[in-house]
Amino acid sequence: MMDLNDYSPLKHVIFADDFDSGYNGWITLMPNFRQDKFDYYDSFKGWTAWGPPMLSSATFPYAGTHGSLHGTYSMKVASKPIAAPAEKRPVAGSLGMAIKRLTHRTEGLLKCEMWYTFTAEQSIPGIGENAIRAFGFFWDTANASSRTHFGARYLNSANGVMKQHWQLFKADESSTEPWGFEGSSAPGDSPDEKVTLVRGVDATWLGTRKPDGTSNGFYDIPDSTQKLCYNETPDKINWHYFALTIDLAKQEYVSLESVDRKWDLRGIKGTVVQRYPRIDWILNPVVFIETDTNRRVFLYVDSIVNSYE
Amino acid sequence: MKQFYTVVLDRLASFSGRLDSEPYETGWADELIAFVRVHEKASSTALRAWLQISPDGIEWIDEGTSAALSEGSSLLFMKARDFGGWVRLCVECDDECKVTTYLALKG
Numbered sequence: 001m002m003d004l005n006d007y008s009p010l011k012h013v014i015f016a017d018d019f020d021s022g023y024n025g026w027i028t029l030m031p032n033f034r035q036d037k038f039d040y041y042d043s044f045k046g047w048t049a050w051g052p053p054m055l056s057s058a059t060f061p062y063a064g065t066h067g068s069l070h071g072t073y074s075m076k077v078a079s080k081p082i083a084a085p086a087e088k089r090p091v092a093g094s095l096g097m098a099i100k101r102l103t104h105r106t107e108g109l110l111k112c113e114m115w116y117t118f119t120a121e122q123s124i125p126g127i128g129e130n131a132i133r134a135f136g137f138f139w140d141t142a143n144a145s146s147r148t149h150f151g152a153r154y155l156n157s158a159n160g161v162m163k164q165h166w167q168l169f170k171a172d173e174s175s176t177e178p179w180g181f182e183g184s185s186a187p188g189d190s191p192d193e194k195v196t197l198v199r200g201v202d203a204t205w206l207g208t209r210k211p212d213g214t215s216n217g218f219y220d221i222p223d224s225t226q227k228l229c230y231n232e233t234p235d236k237i238n239w240h241y242f243a244l245t246i247d248l249a250k251q252e253y254v255s256l257e258s259v260d261r262k263w264d265l266r267g268i269k270g271t272v273v274q275r276y277p278r279i280d281w282i283l284n285p286v287v288f289i290e291t292d293t294n295r296r297v298f299l300y301v302d303s304i305v306n307s308y309e
Numbered sequence: 310m311k312q313f314y315t316v317v318l319d320r321l322a323s324f325s326g327r328l329d330s331e332p333y334e335t336g337w338a339d340e341l342i343a344f345v346r347v348h349e350k351a352s353s354t355a356l357r358a359w360l361q362i363s364p365d366g367i368e369w370i371d372e373g374t375s376a377a378l379s380e381g382s383s384l385l386f387m388k389a390r391d392f393g394g395w396v397r398l399c400v401e402c403d404d405e406c407k408v409t410t411y412l413a414l415k416g
Contacts, residue, residue, distance in 0.1 A: 028317065030320065038321075040321075048321075049320070052317065054316065054333055054334040055314075055334060056334045057337075059336070059364075059365060059394050060365060061364070061365040065394075072336075078331065121367065122365075
């Protein structure tokens with residue numbers, strides 16, 4: 001197992017992935033296929049081409065190889081150079097996403113920690129800080145009776161305007177604006193059962209979005225403005241610490257830690273929705289990044305640890 | 310043991326003309342096989358593919374390896390070594406076609 005010196009895990013480590021040792025089971029996130037042919041459900045529209053993970057040396061045109069915090073390689077997820085306005089849902093390729101798939105052992109506290117950094121492609125002059133709309137981490141979790149997405153998203157820029165605050169995956173229960181998914185998303189337990197993505201599921205690309213980067217899928221954490229280090233050129237990358245802790249028994253958030261800040265999130269419930277067929281007890285961690293302009297943006301994860309107690 | 314990873318570059322992608330994959334980082338790998346699987350294409354239309362390499366994922370140059378789809382086949386492949394930190398896969402087809410493209414990397 002990797003060196004955990006830079007981490008503060010809970011009692012039991014589920015996985016500790018240092019990408020100098022390979023991909024560790026991270027894979028692209030793609031839509032489900034229909035049952036009658038190898039093709040997507042019509043309802044997934046253009047949400048079919050999220051950038052896959054790669055082992056990155058963080059090499060730049062003028063600086064050369066930056067490497068990672070603990071060696072040479074990190075896991076990079078990249079957007080394509082295409083973006084929709086902040087008030088629109090993402091388009092194919094405007095997000096890069098990577099997922100790992102396992103199942104729960106308990107329903108206690110669950111913690112994700114990672115060392116990561118982010119930058120814009122050095123393909124045009126300019127530091128590109130406002131080319132990055134958002135990035136973050138979430139778990140797709142379930143038990144035998146419900147499903148919840150718990151996660152945190154750093155809203156960096158919306159339509160070119162710097163925002164720099166943290167949001168949680170939590171649907172606005174007072175919102176009557178659409179979630180945005182119509183039709184089927186997966187096969188049911190029986191042929192007659194229709195499965196669809198309801199409010200609270202897949203906020204990364206669903207929900208009604210506003211020009212300022214807010215959405216009815218994300219909850220803005222109060223007093224969470226934080227100017228993360230984004231150095232003087234896109235090829236100077238500084239590694240950041242991130243930690244999110246949740247309470248699966250109470251189905252609520254516990255805390256978010258980022259660099260020098262820590263937010264107490266106790267009492268903030270996740271958006272718990274009905275059971276989905278066949279995904280009982282899933283525990284799927286996901287990292288993602290979204291571009292705000294027609295410029296590639298990159299999230300690099302040096303290492304990531306999930307733990308529970 | 311060696312590392313192995315197959316990345317799907319473009320999945321069920323319809324195009325006519327030229328399809329360049331997104332840049333993919335390959336610095337850890339010693340060798341690769343690139344595959345193009347053709348799902349739909351007019352039978353008489355030629356389809357070819359080639360590899361490009363890059364120092365930075367931004368500027369690209371032909372690596373020298375290329376392949377053409379054989380008549381009656383729905384799959385082509387190319388092998389390469391010593392490709393450095395980035396590879397992208399280029400596919401060209403004059404008519405509308407639908408492909409899935411892969412890099413199978415080992416190192």
